[in-house]
Amino acid sequence: MVTGMNRTGLDTATASSKASMIAYAQAQAAARAPESDGSFEAVHMAYIEEAECVGTVPVPATVKAIVASRRTGRRRDVLIDKLGERLAFERAGTRLYEAMLLKCGAPAEVNHPIDVAALAHIRDDEEMHFRLLHRCMEKLGADPTAMTPCADVVGVQGLGLMQVISDPRTTVGQALNALLSAELSDNAGWALLIELAEHTGHEDMATDFNAALQAKQQHLGMVGEWLRQAVLQEAT
């Protein structure tokens, strides 16, 4: 990062326009701005009240799974939804790390603290975890190609992460910051999924998920350390 011609702050405006802008904005608002009458909150409340959900967990495709789902009901739906969420996150995570590998491989980015082989290994773990979740969903008679509601929402949540990493203008450090957000969220997601699997009587899945969480904790540690080094290196 370098100091340069950043023009976004008010300090870069001419001194006369700075004071004048503030005074004018206040005077005009005093004369013309609407009162705060609670309508901002009221509009939101009305829509929340009337909202429909983003979607549903799909009905199982096989008769056996339909029978099982009737028996386990809502517990199964929640598990399928959260399995779908983690599957979507791991699939997108694979792409995040692929984008990161591209950034680290660029000739302009030689001076970064990342162990690229370890980074590639994390990418492979993401794909492996995606496949694990795929199998778990199939075992439950759920369709791993469907987008469950939580999978949809986590996709919305992750849009900014890919925007940061795939932008050629962002630095390795800035992209690591996005990966750290992903890993923090992913760690919490796996911990919750383990608890949910145990809660719904799927101890075998919980065992596999524990192994995945351990890998995730290592990812988090590595990404956090690379980010720390990148920032401190830049500050040296």
Next chain:
Amino acid sequence: MSVNLFDSSGCPLDRQRFTWKELVQNPLSKLDDDAFTRVRAILMNGVELDAVRTKQAMLRMNGELRVPVAQLMRVEQEQASLVNWLLSADHSPLETTIAHEQTAVEVTASVAQLEPDPYLAQAYRYALLEHFDHLYRFSALLDRLEGKDANNITQGYTDIAPARPTTEQHRSPENDLIEPYGMDAALSTKLHALTLTGGEYQTHDYYMTIGPMFADPLARQLYAEVASIQSQYITHYSSMIDPHENPMEKMLLAEAAEVWNYQACAEQESNPRIRAIWERLLDYEMGHMQVVLHLFKDLERRDPAQLLGDGSLPPRIRFASQRDFVRRVIAAESSLRKDGTEFVSEEAEAPASIGWREHLNAEGSPSMAVSGGWHWTPGTELNDASDGDRSTPA
């Protein structure tokens, strides 16, 4: 570089080619480039897209022009891509919205001062202070939804304050119309109207595209509201244009408008890399001008000087803060309203418009709801020391 519409040959149409890499170049910097670089990019995207739009219509209606129109339209599509892709991905759709409204305020203010026809100058000022109010409402949304200061985009050039309230800008359709300029109007009058028409189409289409992308219900409402007003401006500005101009005349004037605008961009651009783009596209437009001049002579059997005079370009849009002018207009003219094609006092507004908006606003006004109690403060309203503690009550 001095440009004359008749003398400057420009790049021949058959040599106007781009690669994908040329079309998708390094974008401008949201943080470091001057706000007017972004204003120019937004304006020229609107101008290019309107040139394409005009030719799309011509293609449907003119057998003998099919080939040259298709050829010109292809290059203009690519020019629009090059220009529009200058916007960087770190602009949120709402930040780009702020930039659109800043473009509308500053460009319209400049045009209003250049316009020689007093009635049309009034029409520009009328829309100007409505755009100014949109900037204020969207700035409130940016603050309250994304926690950002709109001045990060406007860079101190443009005031952020209310003017004629957006909620009062909804008119019944017949009251959006403006009396058109006549065929003997000044060239500048024609270029002004074409430029602003293109700009309004672009902003309308942008809001119609991004409005549904917002999750926040009030944001969705506000975009629906302002997009509706943008469609009024399409009527407002399109109706300024002489409806008796024939297709060849329209094509000739559209090319002249592109040359005139690119020349203004090239003359005033502060970023050398972007200036080179404006110069290249100006050269391409001069090539288009030559094609259309030939078509005009061959098909119309008329001298293009009947429309373009001696070929010299009128005074260009000034890409600079028009703060003092805008403040004067807001102080003097915010209370004006419309009755048909006339500008009238608030009391004389057409009753049909009042009824129209009373119905629209019957379940609340998005632009009022979003800005209740809001005034612009550097660093967002959370930075307003005079406003006390905003902590959520226990």
